[in-house]
Amino acid sequence: MKKKFKTFRTKKVNCFICGNTLDAATGKAKPEPGDITICFYCGTLYRFDENLILQLASNEILDPEEKILINKMRLEAKLYHSQKS
Numbered sequence: 001m002k003k004k005f006k007t008f009r010t011k012k013v014n015c016f017i018c019g020n021t022l023d024a025a026t027g028k029a030k031p032e033p034g035d036i037t038i039c040f041y042c043g044t045l046y047r048f049d050e051n052l053i054l055q056l057a058s059n060e061i062l063d064p065e066e067k068i069l070i071n072k073m074r075l076e077a078k079l080y081h082s083q084k085s
């Protein structure tokens, strides 16, 4: 099965770690409470709370499938930034 990822706009927040503005999330569907995402700049893991506000999250909360997805997203982000510079 082919999984397509789309980018969805989210409420603007600044990454707690690197300070860059985060205003989008990439995933299979519109973000829902409890969904995970990463900072596109530094790879910090976040989870949407019940108001779809990003909260810092720990890698330990991930199940194996999510870990693979997050690692993929981190690699893609790295690649994007290395091509840009």
Ligand SMILES: [Zn+2]
Binding pocket: 015, 016, 017, 018, 019, 020, 039, 040, 041, 042, 043, 044
């Ligand atoms: Zn960051």
